[in-house]
Structure formats: C-alpha cells, structure tokens
Amino acid sequence: MTHDGQHAQTMSIPQQLYRPEQVREHEAEAAARAGIDMWTLMQRAGAAAWSVLSDKLAPGARIAVLCGTGNNGGDGYIVAALAREAGHIVRVFALAEPKTTDARRAWSEWLERGGDVEPLADWADAEPDWVVDALLGTGLQQTLRGEICDCVESLNEAKVPVLALDIPTGLHADTGQPLGDAVRARATVTFVGVKRGLTTGQAAAYCGHVHFADLGIQREFRLLTEPSAWYLQPTLLQHSLVPRAATAHKGDAGHVVILGGAAGMAGAVRLAGTAALRAGAGKVTILCEPGQEVIVGQQPELMVRGLEAGRDEALSYLEHASVLIFGPGLGQRAWGRDWWDWYCARLQSSDIDPELTTVLDADALNALAQARPDISGRARWILTPHPGEAARLLECETQDVEKNRWLAAQTLQEQFGGIVVLKGRGSLICGQEGIAVCDRGTPAMATAGMGDVLAGMIGGLLAQRHGMALATEAGVRLAVLAHALAGESAMQEKCPEGTRGLMASDIFDWIPYWMNPNDR
Numbered sequence: 001m002t003h004d005g006q007h008a009q010t011m012s013i014p015q016q017l018y019r020p021e022q023v024r025e026h027e028a029e030a031a032a033r034a035g036i037d038m039w040t041l042m043q044r045a046g047a048a049a050w051s052v053l054s055d056k057l058a059p060g061a062r063i064a065v066l067c068g069t070g071n072n073g074g075d076g077y078i079v080a081a082l083a084r085e086a087g088h089i090v091r092v093f094a095l096a097e098p099k100t101t102d103a104r105r106a107w108s109e110w111l112e113r114g115g116d117v118e119p120l121a122d123w124a125d126a127e128p129d130w131v132v133d134a135l136l137g138t139g140l141q142q143t144l145r146g147e148i149c150d151c152v153e154s155l156n157e158a159k160v161p162v163l164a165l166d167i168p169t170g171l172h173a174d175t176g177q178p179l180g181d182a183v184r185a186r187a188t189v190t191f192v193g194v195k196r197g198l199t200t201g202q203a204a205a206y207c208g209h210v211h212f213a214d215l216g217i218q219r220e221f222r223l224l225t226e227p228s229a230w231y232l233q234p235t236l237l238q239h240s241l242v243p244r245a246a247t248a249h250k251g252d253a254g255h256v257v258i259l260g261g262a263a264g265m266a267g268a269v270r271l272a273g274t275a276a277l278r279a280g281a282g283k284v285t286i287l288c289e290p291g292q293e294v295i296v297g298q299q300p301e302l303m304v305r306g307l308e309a310g311r312d313e314a315l316s317y318l319e320h321a322s323v324l325i326f327g328p329g330l331g332q333r334a335w336g337r338d339w340w341d342w343y344c345a346r347l348q349s350s351d352i353d354p355e356l357t358t359v360l361d362a363d364a365l366n367a368l369a370q371a372r373p374d375i376s377g378r379a380r381w382i383l384t385p386h387p388g389e390a391a392r393l394l395e396c397e398t399q400d401v402e403k404n405r406w407l408a409a410q411t412l413q414e415q416f417g418g419i420v421v422l423k424g425r426g427s428l429i430c431g432q433e434g435i436a437v438c439d440r441g442t443p444a445m446a447t448a449g450m451g452d453v454l455a456g457m458i459g460g461l462l463a464q465r466h467g468m469a470l471a472t473e474a475g476v477r478l479a480v481l482a483h484a485l486a487g488e489s490a491m492q493e494k495c496p497e498g499t500r501g502l503m504a505s506d507i508f509d510w511i512p513y514w515m516n517p518n519d520r
C-alpha cells in the first residue's frame, strides 16, 4: 500500500460547497481527467484521514476502525493499515465483507498484511483511544437501523473521540440532519468537495472540526459542476469592507429608519438602532409607540419619535431613509397590526418607494405570514426569519423547516422575493446570487434580542452600501457573518469556550471590530 503523501494534505474549507450527489456523480470523471483511477483516489482519502488522525495520537495509541460495506469502509481499511505501519495498536471491526471493488481491494490488502477483521458489535473490546468512523459516507440511503444503529448508539454513549471519514455516519450529507441517530465525531475529514450538509442544520453537533482534503482533483472537479452553496469566511470581510474615505461625512453613511417598539418591547428597537450605529450607519431614527420614547432615547445618538399607528407623518421619514427596518418589537396588538396594514396600503399605492430597501423582521414577518398581501416582489425585502417564523411563512412546522433548511430558504425566496436570511446555526442567505451559509456564531447567541441586533446590523451596513460599492446581497452576507463573529468574540471575552450568559447588547463593542477588518 503506498502512502500518497503529496495529496494527503488537508486544507481549510473552501468557499465552494456541493450537494453529495454532485460529488458522487463527478468524482470519477474528475479523477480520470486528473489521470488517476478510483483506487488511487481511495488511497489518497485514507492517507489524508491518517494525516489528520496521526496528529492527535500519542505513541502506541489504540485505534478501532469501524468499517461499512461501501467505499467509505474502503477508506477505513487504508487508514487502519497506515496507522499500524506507524506503530499503533489497530483493530478493525466490520459490518460485513465489502461490496465494492475498491473497498474489497483495501480489505484484502489489510488481511494480506496480517490484519484481522472482527464483528462490529465487539468494537468496545479494543478499548480505543480513538475510533475511526468508516461505516457510511455519502452512500447513506435511509434511517439507520439494526446493527449499524446499535453501534452508533454505543459509540456515542462511550464518549470516545471519533474521527469521521467524509461525514459522520447517519448525518445526511445535504441537509445536515441525522437520519435516526448519527455519530458525534470530534473531527471529520471530508473528501473531494465539501458537502453542504456539514455546514448547517444539526451538523455542528455531529461533525466536530471539519478538515477538507481535495485528493488532488479539485481543479478538475470544479470544472465539472457548479457549487450549490457558498461558505462564508472571515477573510470575506477583509476583501469587502474597505475603509471609509478620509473626507466622509455622515450623509454618505446613510439613514436607517426603524419602525417598531410597542409598549413593553421598546428594547428591541433600541437594540436594533444601536447595532445599526455600531455597524456604521450615518444616522438612525426610531419610530415607536408613543410613551416609549424615553426608553429608546436612553441611547442618546438615536433620534426617536412616538407615532400613533397609521400616521402619514411616517412617510416623511421614509422619504429620507436609505433603509427601513420594520418589525423589531412591533408586537401583535392593534398598534403594530395597524402599522402593518398602513405599510401594505402605502406600498401598494407607491407612497412608499418600492425600491426602498426594507428589512422585515420579527412581528412584521408574523404579520406577513397572516396577511399574505399581494405585494411580494414589489418591495426590496430582506426577510430575516428564525426557523419558527419561517415555518409560519411556509405554513408548516418548525421541524419541517429544519429538516431541509436549504429548501426552506429557497422556497421562502421564491414565494416572497428579495433576500431571505434563515437564522439559526448555519444561517442561510438566499437571493439572486444563490445560497450562502454562515456556520460561525455560538450557542450563547441563542438569547433574546440577538435577532434585533442582526436586523440592525443588516440595515446599518446596507445604509452605507453605495459608498462601499457593495451589492445588497453581498452586504447582507457580510452583516450575517460579522454578527456571528461579534457574538463569538463577545463570548470569548467573557469566558473562553463559554456557551451561556451572553446578552445581545454585549456584542455591540465587537461590531466595530469586525466592521473594520482592514484597519487592524
């Protein structure tokens, strides 16, 4: 067995993400164009996985390699052989004999070199320091059952560190949802193209750190198929958020108008308004329920006006707005509902410019879900639903949204137009340019008001987009990414590795940090 070192290197996740079928369909042709056969590709996959695993092991470590009957199992036999060559104690446990030609070759080479294959159910006898999950890769077809399911369950219970090959067994490589149960891996090394299911849904709970190995065929593969999604990386902020001109004045940085803040919920508009300012908006005006001005006005940079619902005075603010954020703290009482009706009517009559970039958030999304007015596509909407709001808009259950977040985001975009941000771990941004995913952020961000801050950041950044030569969709992607990174930084500052106790307002100080990536 050759150790193909040159192509065994792993790299950071590239921007291009693919559906698993794309990888399956094109990997053989890509390999052929690169002048290698599938056996060589399998050897490279095994070597790449070994290079990740070997960094984690103490000398003489015990390793259990769990192999399925497909090519994923084939990769496993190769890792096993390389680990043994390196002097580790390696035992292989298999579901059954391999079924594919290449996997059989890897299996027989393992046996020829004196390796043994034991029944899968006995894996725990090895008392392993690390387990290699080579049970199922992209060939997973249905919910895990029987022996494989028992094995995954016992593996997760044992809490032993696992390196998953290509994808943790049981995780759907497109949706990032476990089919029944799935392996909770410490790390995953994925091959040829990064499957987009590694970046959203439940993936973060199963994949651990994701490594990527292109196996030396990336160039050929990319020529054969278009990416299905784009992976957002912090470097994007550096490329896109150019410094403001030395001669800038506040008029260049746009005016954000926020409509919301009913009695008892004024905090939401205050959070959104402050976030817009921290994102760099030139000025921010809040239109809230009369009586709430004092709460909003405690942030002195915010301009604030209490307005009874349906007052056309609001039009004079919107005429001078670069961006409208409609919905934070709008509430579901008459005040909020009447503003929604007013908005729909004024949009219909073009008293509100249909070109006005408008972030619809929170209760404006609930109003949209209930009323379903015939104005979608008339406005430059950016919808920012969390999965619950998305379910209301799609008239389904939250779990249906989570089952396939790509599909949910795409369907919302088709139904309502504009740009859709489906929030939650692995936030998706879907618009004319396709779908992008942000898998940054922390569970500490699952707290009240964090969505208001995001709406504010989107509005604040888009208000400046002309000065920055930034397209709207690109601006939304950047705001989502900067929001997630600001959340990570704020939690890191309070308690490295912490996951609770963050407040939405804690991230304000980190917004300028991520909005100025070129200035550091």
Ligand SMILES: NC(=O)C1=CN([C@@H]2O[C@H](COP(=O)(O)OP(=O)(O)OC[C@H]3O[C@@H](n4cnc5c(N)ncnc54)[C@H](O)[C@@H]3O)[C@@H](O)[C@H]2O)[C@@H](O)CC1
Pocket: 027, 038, 039, 041, 042, 045, 046, 068, 069, 070, 071, 072, 073, 075, 099, 100, 102, 135, 136, 137, 138, 139, 140, 141, 142, 143, 144, 145, 148, 165, 166, 167, 191, 192
């Ligand atoms: N062909 C090659 O040389 C290469 C293959 N690669 C590996 O090959 C994998 C894909 O290989 P395969 O297409 O053979 O697929 P898998 O190895 O993922 O598994 C397919 C086998 O599992 C069975 N199966 C599917 N769902 C099941 C379930 N729920 N319960 C029990 N059994 C189930 C199928 O009937 C089939 O026998 C990739 O994920 C990757 O790890 C990569 O290493 C690249 C190179």
Ligand SMILES: Nc1ncnc2c1ncn2[C@@H]1O[C@H](COP(=O)(O)OP(=O)(O)O)[C@@H](O)[C@H]1O
Pocket: 386, 423, 424, 425, 426, 427, 440, 441, 442, 443, 444, 445, 446, 447, 448, 449, 450, 451, 452, 453, 454, 483, 484
């Ligand atoms: N586990 C998580 N990982 C990463 N980001 C998260 C996580 N949970 C929540 N977030 C982010 O925090 C924000 C919460 O928004 P939302 O649910 O609208 O909260 P609220 O309505 O209370 O303001 C979203 O941007 C979401 O993507």
Ligand SMILES: [K+]
Pocket: 072, 133, 134, 135, 136, 137, 164, 165, 166, 167, 168, 169
């Ligand atoms: K696997």
